[in-house]
Amino acid sequence: MTAPCPSPSQAADETRMPSSRSLRGIDALSFLMADVRDGLGPFLSVFLKGNQNWPSGQIGIVMAASGVAAAIAQVPAGLLVDSVRAKRLILATAALCVAAGCLFIARFPMFRAVLAIQIAIGLASAVIAPCLAALSLGLVGHRRMPSRVSRNESLNHAGNFVAAVLAGGLGQFVGVMWLFYLVCLFSLGSAAAVLLIRPHEVDHETARGGEQHVDAGQPARPLPLREFWQRKTVRVFLVAVVLFHFGNAAMLPLAGQLLAKTHPGADVIALSACVIAAQFVMVFVAMAVGHGMRRGIGRKPIFLVAFAVLPVRGLLFSLTANPYAVVGIQLLDGIAAGIFGVIAIVIASDITQGTGRFNVAQGATSLAVGIGAALSQVTGGFVAERFGFAMSFIVLSGVAGFALLFFLLCMPETGGKLATADAGPDATSAASTRAIE
Incomplete structure (x- = not known):
């Protein structure tokens, strides 16, 4: 009895060999995006309360706005990433939007402006995780995906660890304002890391979980x-x-x-x-x-x-x-x-x-x-x-x-x-x- 022939997807998984440059790009994105996904996160409340003397009610509203926007956008973001091939462009654009938003908040810390920017950051962050996962799957295939995800998450947590240490040091010894520049630095680094991924090595059908x-x-x-x-x-x-x-x-x-x-x-x-x-x-x-x-x-x-x-x-x-x-x-x-x-x-x-x-x-x-x-x-x-x-x-x-x-x-x-x-x-x-x- 002959063994069943592998499907085209399985055969492609076996032969797929992405370049070390593209894999380094995924590594860099996993590390750098750790500090980009949530913008300033809880440090925004510290800035608004300690530096701008905002009332707690308004702080609560703008802090919640990003999370609500991201939650509403999750499924549409997944549909978008499944539907388009420009995943690298989407990821770089999202990172730059977060950087621009942080600079805008630092320059114009007014309620309506911050509320609008927090919503925009929430919408931008919604595409980051599915884009990174899709690029990973499109590069390495289903068979190697568990190992790739494990590496991505290890680097992500390492990025969070480094960002937390840097944020604590900057906030304590230099000033909260420097936290905005820290997020911008990570965002610009993420946008640059996208360029390391060679677009022809990403199988977009595999990236959305489809057959070849x-x-x-x-x-x-x-x-x-x-x-x-x-x-x-x-x-x-x-x-x-x-x-x-x-x-x-x-x-x-x-x-x-x-x-x-x-x-x-x-x-x-x-x-x-x-x-x-x-x-x-x-x-x-x-x-x-x-x-x-x-x-x-x-x-x-x-x-x-x-x-x-x-x-x-x-x-x-x-x-x-x-x-x-x-x-x-x-x-x-x-x-x-x-x-x-x-x-x-x-x-x-x-x-x-x-x-x-x-x-x-x-x-x-x-x-x-x-x-x-x-x-x-x-x-x-x-x-x-x-x-x-x-x-x-x-x-x-x-x-x-x-x-x-x-x-x-x-x-x-x-x-x-x-x-x-x-x-x-x-x-x-x-x-x-x-x-x-």
Whole structure:
């Protein structure tokens, strides 16, 4: 009995050898974009409060505007990236928009201007993650994507670590205004790094999760969106992402509020230590995840480790308000978030292979993250106000425990070929019936 012939996509994956220059470009983008995606982030509130004496209400509005705009734009951004070939141009334009926005805020720190710029930064940042993931997939192919994502995330966390250290030093010794220039420097570096990627080495059909060719020799059409959303594995995965962040997102902000209440004066430095320590751990966790997948460990057991860490972290937070203990407990977030950053992209690649909807799935995943985080913040804040911080951590731990059970019982392993029941009766002939698969 002869072995089945590989599909054109599989054959292309085996022979695809991107140049070291293009791979260095992806490395540089992964590192530099870490400080670009969110603009100034929480440091904007420090600038507006400390330097401009804005009221807290207006600060809250402009801080929320970027996140809301980014959340609304996630799925459209994925559709855009799936549809166009100018991914390098989109990525460079987004980076330059963030740089221009930061300079504009520094020059014109007025409410309406800052609000408009924050919305623009949110819209620009929405295309960064799917563009970077698409370029990575288009360069290395599906088979090498897990290792590539692991490397991307390690460099991203290293970039966050370096940016946090530089921001802390600049803000402390030079002035908050220099944080604007730091973001601009990273943005300009990101735009320059795009030029390292050779455009002819990016397979744009693979970059959107599609097959190389159908029998007629023409690019396959993407799976209709209605059929894509009807896939059980897609829905289960997105619900799991919502639950993961529902149980996780509010824990560190609540710990910060608890420290501010019980240890005034030590809260800021403790939170800074939490962020830096967690990012440091994430660098090595992301590398370990890639190593584990190369050794044949499935996506599901690795992700289950991240789910299992969350309830433990919440219960430990409920037992202490010691700043040193909070920093130590936050290292667990480095494990959970480090795993999520790699596995979520890899699973999205798995469940969209052959559909042409990889970046739509990326956008939907980011939207699910935002929904889960919002639910976590609202629920955690309400419970803390009514019943105390310890109870809020316990409630979030309960949600995290439910998330663990949901993922364990409902999500299949995606490392191999998905069950044909999920994709439809014609999925077994994917190479010749791409439009159905």
